[in-house]
Amino acid sequence: MDFTHDVIVIGGGAGGLTAAGGCALFGLKVALIEGHRMGGECLNNGCVPSKALIAAARRAGVAREETRFGVTLSAPRIDWRGVRGHVRQAIADIEHHDSVETFEEMGCEVVLGTARLTGKHSVEVGGRTLTAPRIVLATGSEPLVPPIPGLADIPYLTNENLFELGERPDHLVVIGGGPIGMEMAQAFRRLGSAVTVIESGRVMSRDDPDSVAVMVDALREEGVRFVRGKALRVEGEAGGVRVHVESDRPVTGTHLLVATGRKARVAGFGAEELGLALGKNGFAVDARRRTSVRSIYAIGDCRDGIRLTHVSGYEGSNVALEIVTGLPTKVDYSALPWCTYTEPEIAQIGMTEADARAKHGDAIAVVREEFGENERAVADGSCIGHMKMVLKGKKVLGVSIVGAHAGELLLPFAQSITGKSSTFALGSAIVAYPTRSEISKAAAFSAWEPTVFGGLPKKYAALVARLRRALA
Ligand SMILES: Cc1cc2nc3c(=O)[nH]c(=O)nc-3n(C[C@H](O)[C@H](O)[C@H](O)COP(=O)(O)OP(=O)(O)OC[C@H]3O[C@@H](n4cnc5c(N)ncnc54)[C@H](O)[C@@H]3O)c2cc1C
Numbered sequence: 001m002d003f004t005h006d007v008i009v010i011g012g013g014a015g016g017l018t019a020a021g022g023c024a025l026f027g028l029k030v031a032l033i034e035g036h037r038m039g040g041e042c043l044n045n046g047c048v049p050s051k052a053l054i055a056a057a058r059r060a061g062v063a064r065e066e067t068r069f070g071v072t073l074s075a076p077r078i079d080w081r082g083v084r085g086h087v088r089q090a091i092a093d094i095e096h097h098d099s100v101e102t103f104e105e106m107g108c109e110v111v112l113g114t115a116r117l118t119g120k121h122s123v124e125v126g127g128r129t130l131t132a133p134r135i136v137l138a139t140g141s142e143p144l145v146p147p148i149p150g151l152a153d154i155p156y157l158t159n160e161n162l163f164e165l166g167e168r169p170d171h172l173v174v175i176g177g178g179p180i181g182m183e184m185a186q187a188f189r190r191l192g193s194a195v196t197v198i199e200s201g202r203v204m205s206r207d208d209p210d211s212v213a214v215m216v217d218a219l220r221e222e223g224v225r226f227v228r229g230k231a232l233r234v235e236g237e238a239g240g241v242r243v244h245v246e247s248d249r250p251v252t253g254t255h256l257l258v259a260t261g262r263k264a265r266v267a268g269f270g271a272e273e274l275g276l277a278l279g280k281n282g283f284a285v286d287a288r289r290r291t292s293v294r295s296i297y298a299i300g301d302c303r304d305g306i307r308l309t310h311v312s313g314y315e316g317s318n319v320a321l322e323i324v325t326g327l328p329t330k331v332d333y334s335a336l337p338w339c340t341y342t343e344p345e346i347a348q349i350g351m352t353e354a355d356a357r358a359k360h361g362d363a364i365a366v367v368r369e370e371f372g373e374n375e376r377a378v379a380d381g382s383c384i385g386h387m388k389m390v391l392k393g394k395k396v397l398g399v400s401i402v403g404a405h406a407g408e409l410l411l412p413f414a415q416s417i418t419g420k421s422s423t424f425a426l427g428s429a430i431v432a433y434p435t436r437s438e439i440s441k442a443a444a445f446s447a448w449e450p451t452v453f454g455g456l457p458k459k460y461a462a463l464v465a466r467l468r469r470a471l472a
């Protein structure tokens with residue numbers, strides 16, 4: 001078969017950009033297709049606007065403390081247009097990292113349009129048929145809106161319209177106590193909204209309960225109200241919503257945010273017709289991120305599994321490496337980090353205590369240290385929180401941290417968990433997004449870039465690509 005490309009990547013979010021950029025930098029002929037906005041969810045409706053909003057809210061939160069350390073601040077005045085302006089500016093300042101021009105410079109052919117899978121090796125977009133030995137699906141996810149009776153009849157918010165809100169809600173009701181619910185609850189509360197969170201199960205159920213308890217107490221103290229129960233029915237109109245909750249009184253507010261998880265984007269672009277197998281929520285994949293059709297990979301939010309920007313990026317680079325070298329490249333999540341950017345932050349790497357007990361029983365030990373004993377925390381007047389290190393013998397299995405800048409404390413444990421500490425390992429470590437710690441990975445990666453993308457590796461990649469074209 002005479003292929004138009006070596007690789008076709010569908011989706012220009014964190015996963016697709018990393019896969020496409022990686023292959024292109026090795027000299028492969030890459031088509032990168034994006035149907036909406038380059039940068040995907042993270043840049044446009046996810047991490048970047050949420051963290052920008054959190055930054056504005058943090059400023060308001062500090063000002064609300066009035067007198068501290070002998071310094072008196074005046075109470076915050078919140079100009080919603082200014083807050084929105086900061087959110088937009090953050091996106092504008094970052095978007096060039098993900099732009100068409102940047103990826104064309106790397107050597108990708110960027111095609112703007114909605115792609116349709118038409119075969120094991122073919123994709124249609126904008127009236128063209130593109131073909132390649134390997135296709136990478138990085139089509140992402142969208143808000144999972146549960147079928148709560150009444151919801152379809154009232155205006156509600158999800159992450160897709162939250163950051164474009166024209167006014168500050170007087171009372172924001174949030175359904176869902178996951179990372180989106182928690183980050184946004186605190187941010188809106190600090191910006192002056194009343195906030196009620198409705199959660200049917202455990203708040204932040206993926207994280208260590210001891211960390212979560214500290215964070216929930218802090219949010220309660222700031223005035224966030226928590227209601228335990230399932231949201232069963234919703235009624236009202238713009239400016240006045242009422243949520244009926246299992247085993248509690250109805251909750252009323254002015255705005256409703258639905259933050260009840262994500263639904264993988266797997267339908268409507270030819271994957272069903274090709275018979276790609278599905279898992280519980282997304283394409284079923286093996287450890288190499290191959291779907292049931294072996295020439296097609298699925299990475300990041302669109303496959304069944306954990307959904308985070310750095311996870312999409314890691315899977316993108318793994319798949320690029322496999323395609324370029326021809327060597328199987330499995331994901332390794334033994335040192336997977338994540339962080340929720342409330343204040344205090346909750347950060348995790350590797351196993352929680354519960355994960356470790358489930359796997360190793362009483363063979364584990366847990367060491368706990370308090371920030372109240374940490375002299376930098378004391379000097380900062382910011383002693384809330386602790387670190388729990390989970391060990392088997394002296395080997396670290398995981399670390400849970402709650403406290404100021406918790407996400408920035410994870411990186412050394414990536415090295416202790418994996419046992420890899422070279423500059424190459426640092427350059428390819430999975431680092432929680434967005435953290436300042438990423439700069440260490442960037443520096444280590446830069447040191448290796450000329451070698452990794454040098455003449456010899458490119459010649460080898462070209463040979464593998466020729467063989468693939470001949471054998472596919
Ligand atoms: C409010 C919020 C806050 C978040 N905060 C964080 C955080 O702080 N840290 C973190 O790690 N994660 C965070 N996340 C999760 C993170 O945003 C996602 O995990 C990540 O963006 C997924 O990247 P992706 O490339 O897999 O998918 P996406 O970013 O969803 O990209 C998929 C792309 O594919 C395109 N596409 C889909 N179908 C087609 C088609 N047929 N043809 C062409 N193009 C197509 C879409 O337009 C989209 O641009 C947050 C998410 C939300 C909603």
Ligand SMILES: NC(=O)c1ccc[n+]([C@@H]2O[C@H](COP(=O)([O-])OP(=O)(O)OC[C@H]3O[C@@H](n4cnc5c(N)ncnc54)[C@H](O)[C@@H]3O)[C@@H](O)[C@H]2O)c1
Pocket residue numbers: 146148175176177178179180181183198199200201202203204205229230231232259260261262306307308338339340341
């Ligand atoms: N800092 C970060 O890394 C970060 C921040 C935001 C989002 N994200 C990612 O975005 C994704 C989505 O986050 P999310 O918070 O929407 O999802 P989530 O699945 O983590 O949490 C959703 C919560 O909603 C609850 N829920 C569902 N239906 C309900 C109902 N009817 N009534 C009451 N509660 C109900 C669930 O019990 C669950 O706790 C996740 O993949 C997450 O990893 C990450």
